[in-house]
Amino acid sequence: MNPSELDYFQFTAKRFKCVNDFFAKKVSFSSPIRIALLDSTKPYIENRLKQSLLSNFENSYKFDINTPPTLNQETIHLGSYGMIKHHKFKCSLSYLCKSLFTLSARNLFIAIELMKLVIKFNLAKKKNRKSTILLGIPTEVEDISLIEFINKDVIHKSDYNIIQSGINRHSQYLVFDRFPLLKACELHLDFFMLLILLLRHLSYSLYSIAKIILNPSISLLHRDLPWVQLASFLNKKEFINEVIITNSLFLEQSLWTNSLINKNFSLSMLWYSVNIPPLYWHIIDGVKKSEAHPGYSFLNIDNSYSWFSEQDVFFKERFFKPFNSKVIGCFYFKSSTIFDFQKKDNDICVTLFDVTPINNRWCFDNNIPYLYYNENTMTKFVEDVLQIQKSFSITHPEKNVRIFLKHKREYTSIHDKKYIQFISNLISDQKITILPDNANLHQVVIQSDLTISIPFTSTAYISEKSGVPAIFYDPNNLLENQTYYSSKKLLFISNITDLHNTFFKMLS
Incomplete structure (x- = not known):
């Protein structure tokens, strides 16, 4: 450094x-x-x-x-x-006025949608069924991946599984809708229930506006309050079995999910990745670890679905209240986007999993602590592997080592332009093949002979569990080894010499 x-x-x-x-x-x-x-x-x-x-x-x-x-x-x-x-x-x-406008617009939208359901005039009494609501699920996830999750023993079984999604569609076991609570009302409530709920929602809308005017601090909740009456009504009728949110929503935990009076459903957090705890550095001027995000201390959940029991040690030190730990193993959502390596007999496929660095200016403006995943670290991560590939190709001319690179997310304006250009040049020179950022992770891993991940992304554990050798590579020797477990197919390496020797040993 x-x-x-x-x-x-x-x-x-x-x-x-x-x-x-x-x-x-x-x-x-x-x-x-x-x-x-x-x-x-x-x-x-x-x-x-x-x-x-x-x-x-x-x-x-x-x-x-x-x-x-x-x-x-x-x-x-x-x-x-x-x-x-x-x-x-x-x-x-100005913020108070903006919040009141947003609150009123959302209340009006919900009222109109409830009116539409009332106008359908379905007098038939609906069966006493229950729903599980899932929030924060990636949009490109395969249905079979979701079914695999909801069929796990630790998950409450429900008649409907409503997934928040920008695309409204139904399958045999899953219901996708942009507004899960409105969809739950449609599935569970009959005409008279909907009419009562509509009147209560209109009353609560006026109440929440008055509450904000009397106490402007409550304007911080303008995204939460429009949904409280719907959630409370469904809760009293015991139509909601469980609400599951993912770690991508750890700062967007709406009040209706955990704070209703006499809440009858459980709130669970699904950790679909393992790189949550702060990184532990080799001591630099007295600083040994990066700070955990303060938002974790405000989480109020009933259950935690995690990959490893060791993860919960970190969670229990920081979460607001105790919760039930439920280990579900190496689970991740599989994308429907398939990428074929078109592998030949003499090909050796090495896949790199990086984290596209965010530019320093954005980190500084948004109070982000020193970012391990910076342009310097990520460039060296890729360059070291390419250097070893070149050496391997000289000593093993009969083998064709192909380097694939998968970014964690697609490029946005906050990402480092220098690194993006660096990768673009490598693609132009045909030194690497870039994979779609939403490619099916399982398919990518099983086509690889070796995966190399920047610490401590979840991909190394997925590779090891799939029987593919995996390496966490810390190119600048900045971090302590924080792997949850070690095995012959999961290694932590922090210098190019050891990476070179391991690369040759595994692929020769």
């Missing part, structure tokens, strides 16, 4: 810890905050307010690199969003 990187590491590590401590201990709201249908006997509502505030805080409050990272001043301005004064959030007038 060069001096400029070290300075940046020290600065951002201190800054992120500062933000973490600030939200954990100092930000407060008017207490207690009481909202009808929601449990105010526990700090669920305040946790959700902090969760919502944090996601906006990261995009609003800018640190000056020339100023020591501190949040001890009495007033912290958040632009048009508001301010934190004497550790209490004060909402701005």
Whole structure:
């Protein structure tokens, strides 16, 4: 790590810890905050307010690199969003108006959709069935992958499995809809129930608007409140069996999922990846690990579905309340996008799994701590493998080593342009083959002879479980070994010499 990187590491590590401590201990709201249908006997509502505030805080409050990272001043301005004064959030007038408009628009939309269901005039009494609602599922997931998950022994069995999706469709076991609660109303409620719910929703809409005007801090909940009455009604009728959210929504845990009075369904978090805990560094100027995101401390779940029991050690240290640990093994959602390697007899296929680096400016503006997945680390990760491939091809001319690269996500404007150009040049020179970012991971792995992953992405564990040799490669020797287990087919390597020797040993 060069001096400029070290300075940046020290600065951002201190800054992120500062933000973490600030939200954990100092930000407060008017207490207690009481909202009808929601449990105010526990700090669920305040946790959700902090969760919502944090996601906006990261995009609003800018640190000056020339100023020591501190949040001890009495007033912290958040632009048009508001301010934190004497550790209490004060909402701005512009944000209040924007929230009221969004709240009213969503309430109106829900009312119109309920009216449509009432107009259908179905007087038939519906059977007493139950639904499981899944939120945060990737859109390109195969149906069979979802069915495999809901059939696991630890999952509550339901008559309907409603998956939030931008595409509305039905299959034998699955219902896909953009608005799962509205779909649940359609599936479970008869004419009279829908009519009662419509009237209650209209009443609650006026109540929530008045509540925000009287206490502007509640405007932070403008995305949550429109759905509370629907969820409460379905909950009282016991039509919801379980709500499952994924780790991609850890900062978007809507109040209706965990804070209803007399909640009759369980809320579960599905961890479809394992790279959640902070990275442990070799000690750099007294700093040994990156900070965990403060948002984890606001999670209120009943069950945790994780790959390994060791993951729950991290979760239990940080989550707001105790939860039931349920290990489901190496489970991941399989995409419907298939990529054929068109492998020949003398081909050796090596697949790299990187994390496209985010540019430093964006990290700095959004208060992201020192990013291990930076342009320098990721470039060396790829270059080292290509260097070893060249050496291997000289000593083993009878074998054709092909390098494939799969990004974790598609490129966006926040990604490092220098790294993107570096990869583009390699593709032009036919040194690597780029895989679709949404390619079916299982199909990619089983076509590979070796996979090399940047630490500590889930792909190495998937490879090892599929019988394909896997390597975590830390090219700059910055990290401690944090693999959950070791085996002959899962290795952690932190220098090019060891990678070279292992590459030759495995593929010769």
